[in-house]
Amino acid sequence: xxxxxxxxxxxxxxxxxxxxxxxxxxxxxxxxxxxxxxxxxxxxxxxxxxxxxxxxxxxxxxxxxxxxxxxxxxxxxxxxxxxxxxxxxxxxxxxxxxxxxxxxxxxxxxxxxxxxxxxxxxxxxxxxxxxxxxxxxxxxxxxxxxxxxxxxxxxxxxxxxxxxxxxxxxxxxxxxxxxxxxxxxxxxxxxxxxxxxxxxxxxxxxxxxxxxxxxxxxxxxxxxxxxxxxxxxxxxxxxxxxxxxxxxxxxxxxxxxxxxxxxxxxxxxxxxxxxxxxxxxxxxxxxxxxxxxxxxxxxxxxxxxxxxxxxxxxxxxxxxxxxxxxxxxxxxxxxxxxxxxxxxxxxxxxxxxxxxxxxxxxxxxxxxxxxxxxxxxxxxxxxxxxxxxxxxxxxxxxxxxxxxxxxxxxxxxxxxxxxxxxxxxxxxxxxxxxxxxxxxxxxxxxxxxxxxxxxxxxxxxxxxxxxxxxxxxxxxxxxxxxxxxxxxxxxxx
Amino acid sequence: xxxxxxxxxxxxxxxxxxxxxxxxxxxxxxxxxxxxxxxxxxxxxxxxxxxxxxxxxxxxxxxxxxxxxxxxxxxxxxxxxxxxxxxxxxxxxxxxxxxxxxxxxxxxxxxxxxxxxxxxxxxxxxxxxxxxxxxxxxxxxxxxxxxxxxxxxxxxxxxxxxxxxxxxxxxxxxxxxxxxxxxxxxxxxxxxxxxxxxxxxxxxxxxxxxxxxxxxxxxxxxxxxxxxxxxxxxxxxxxxxxxxxxxxx
Numbered sequence: 001x002x003x004x005x006x007x008x009x010x011x012x013x014x015x016x017x018x019x020x021x022x023x024x025x026x027x028x029x030x031x032x033x034x035x036x037x038x039x040x041x042x043x044x045x046x047x048x049x050x051x052x053x054x055x056x057x058x059x060x061x062x063x064x065x066x067x068x069x070x071x072x073x074x075x076x077x078x079x080x081x082x083x084x085x086x087x088x089x090x091x092x093x094x095x096x097x098x099x100x101x102x103x104x105x106x107x108x109x110x111x112x113x114x115x116x117x118x119x120x121x122x123x124x125x126x127x128x129x130x131x132x133x134x135x136x137x138x139x140x141x142x143x144x145x146x147x148x149x150x151x152x153x154x155x156x157x158x159x160x161x162x163x164x165x166x167x168x169x170x171x172x173x174x175x176x177x178x179x180x181x182x183x184x185x186x187x188x189x190x191x192x193x194x195x196x197x198x199x200x201x202x203x204x205x206x207x208x209x210x211x212x213x214x215x216x217x218x219x220x221x222x223x224x225x226x227x228x229x230x231x232x233x234x235x236x237x238x239x240x241x242x243x244x245x246x247x248x249x250x251x252x253x254x255x256x257x258x259x260x261x262x263x264x265x266x267x268x269x270x271x272x273x274x275x276x277x278x279x280x281x282x283x284x285x286x287x288x289x290x291x292x293x294x295x296x297x298x299x300x301x302x303x304x305x306x307x308x309x310x311x312x313x314x315x316x317x318x319x320x321x322x323x324x325x326x327x328x329x330x331x332x333x334x335x336x337x338x339x340x341x342x343x344x345x346x347x348x349x350x351x352x353x354x355x356x357x358x359x360x361x362x363x364x365x366x367x368x369x370x371x372x373x374x375x376x377x378x379x380x381x382x383x384x385x386x387x388x389x390x391x392x393x394x395x396x397x398x399x400x401x402x403x404x405x406x407x408x409x410x411x412x413x414x415x416x417x418x419x420x421x422x423x424x425x426x427x428x429x430x431x432x433x434x435x436x437x438x439x440x441x442x443x444x445x446x447x448x449x450x451x452x453x454x455x456x457x458x459x460x461x462x463x464x465x466x467x468x469x470x471x472x473x474x475x476x477x478x479x480x481x482x483x484x485x486x487x488x489x490x491x492x493x
Numbered sequence: 494x495x496x497x498x499x500x501x502x503x504x505x506x507x508x509x510x511x512x513x514x515x516x517x518x519x520x521x522x523x524x525x526x527x528x529x530x531x532x533x534x535x536x537x538x539x540x541x542x543x544x545x546x547x548x549x550x551x552x553x554x555x556x557x558x559x560x561x562x563x564x565x566x567x568x569x570x571x572x573x574x575x576x577x578x579x580x581x582x583x584x585x586x587x588x589x590x591x592x593x594x595x596x597x598x599x600x601x602x603x604x605x606x607x608x609x610x611x612x613x614x615x616x617x618x619x620x621x622x623x624x625x626x627x628x629x630x631x632x633x634x635x636x637x638x639x640x641x642x643x644x645x646x647x648x649x650x651x652x653x654x655x656x657x658x659x660x661x662x663x664x665x666x667x668x669x670x671x672x673x674x675x676x677x678x679x680x681x682x683x684x685x686x687x688x689x690x691x692x693x694x695x696x697x698x699x700x701x702x703x704x705x706x707x708x709x710x711x712x713x714x715x716x717x718x719x720x721x722x723x724x725x726x727x728x729x730x731x732x733x734x735x736x737x738x739x740x741x742x
Binding site: 465 | 523524527528531635704713714715716718719722723739740741742
């Protein structure tokens with residue numbers, strides 16, 4: 001049995017960031033448990049050809065670890081993974097990392113006021129539990145007939161299998177989302193035949209990427225204030241895009257026009273262009289950025305099937321429209337389980353309530369971070385903490401600030417158990433619903449991974465500007481918590 | 494510890510929005526107006542009517558908009574509109590709950606007078622380069638990628654000329670409302686110094702600075718929204734005399 005003050009589950013951007021901030025505060029009694037053999041989260045899992053970030057790198061990095069050496073405006077995934085690994089090493093986190101530890105259960109012990117964890121490497125206890133398990137961690141593969149008997153190779157884009165030979169092969173990509181858009185142009189360079197199955201056409205806008213020159217990089221290294229100015233500028237530029245999400249007609253039509261002009265300039269073939277034209281409002285699903293995706297469909301060996309996958313039949317991919325293609329390798333770029341996170345099934349709070357039960361009609365948390373009935377627990381990247389217009393790292397850092405504020409409050413108040421009230425969680429959920437009401441995710445006429453199909457609520461995204469998330473949730477407030485840390489007494493009627 | 498303003502709808506005052514040289518809120522606040530409207534009732538001031546010839550006329554137009562609000566509103570003015578809002582706040586201190594002056598001035602800086610002189614001269618010649626010359630002056634180098642061609646018409650020409658005569662230095666002692674002065678670091682028209690002078694002169698003022706030219710409403714609209722949104726919901730969060738540091742995202 002190992003006891004630590006704080007356990008962090010997951011060593012991606014959120015977990016490493018949490019660890020760095022704890023370490024820099026002089027905290028030593030903490031560990032980061034990671035089921036994989038390496039740190040890196042999304043950027044470890046997604047190693048497919050062409051993987052890159054859609055947020056400028058100087059923004060998609062820790063504010064407290066600026067990196068003057070980003071190669072590109074939008075750096076490749078490998079570079080981001082290296083940044084995270086280097087950050088973990090240079091900040092002294094190696095002694096706090098427990099890699100290859102699969103957490104099986106996390107149970108709140110009310111009497112001892114501790115979390116008890118069972119893992120593949122033994123038992124742990126801690127006072128404070130931080131779930132930093134990611135949002136896009138569990139690959140989602142469509143359950144179609146014949147999938148287990150497929151004769152060729154089949155895998156998810158986030159479980160890239162480099163040993164599979166793609167050169168000269170017949171390859172099918174299922175999906176046309178953010179991963180597919182990056183992957184398809186690279187696959188077209190290698191496959192003899194490439195079939196892309198598109199259930200619904202995405203909006204794609206130009207990727208105005210460019211390399212930073214040696215002079216620019218040296219300047220940013222020599223003058224940190226310049227790097228800070230650049231980051232600030234990128235942040236506020238990204239914030240402007242939120243106007244497109246909340247029904248501002250001028251912003252929406254400008255964004256739609258940009259995507260339409262991009263499509264029309266890159267796709268000349270009328271039928272292909274029609275098939276690539278989205279049928280819903282821009283922003284309802286994630287807006288993709290690529291200058292290479294559309295031109296791929298002009299290549300003679302690339303086929304666009306504007307239909308969902310229906311079945312795999314021996315060596316053949318069958319679409320819902322009835323098309324059949326003999327295929328050697330199927331790549332599922334079909335996204336992730338988002339509205340129902342698997343970690344929630346492993347967490348048991350007060351009175352034996354599982355987090356998955358608490359979230360049975362959709363994820364909720366006060367301040368997007370704390371859940372009633374789950375004391376001394378913090379969820380980073382959990383309910384309504386994502387963005388579709390700005391950097392996830394800004395949100396993660398805001399949540400880390402909240403956690404550190406909570407820990408500082410506890411330290412100064414005699415270590416009370418922190419149990420957020422149900423009323424606070426419900427009030428916050430009402431705020432989320434109010435803010436989401438006029439947003440395009442709920443009004444745009446699409447099916448997206450932001451919406452929980454069980455109740456139709458938008459449970460993934462913070463439905464406002466990023467800066468308002470920080471203004472509302474960046475500081476911990478004990479007002480939202482049970483005064484004595486105990487569960488509220490229910491008065492019988 | 495107080496509740497966050499978002500949880501107290503009463504702390505979402507009406508906003509009277511006062512445009513700059515264009516005379517139209519739709520032109521000067523294409524981002525700010527719809528985004529403020531998500532949380533506040535916004536009443537637009539319009540300076541396009543021919544009768545607007547003096548600082549008093551500008552202030553009167555603001556008074557008409559303020560009178561349409563149930564409670565004393567927040568008055569947010571940009572450029573010439575900011576100066577007019579300051580004049581209004583001095584004349585009718587009880588009529589508003591707070592005042593924000595963005596890229597305004599206390600007295601016309603020599604460079605503003607020169608800008609207005611150049612505008613008048615080029616417009617007198619019906620010169621095609623007026624819009625380009627004005628754009629050079631209004632936008633900073635860093636904001637050039639979002640530089641729009643400013644509207645050139647009789648209204649703008651009249652308001653630029655009027656703007657270069659506006660002087661509120663005698664009025665600032667009468668401004669009692671909690672005030673936010675927003676200066677722009679690269680403002681070569683109104684000049685940053687003039688914003689700072691307003692900050693110095695207005696008793697209950699705090700100061701924020703944005704890394705933009707005079708056209709801050711187009712260069713950094715989201716940052717301006719963040720600064721203004723926080724101020725109008727909680728005007729005295731920062732005490733009088735505070736220099737509000739720039740956000741470090």
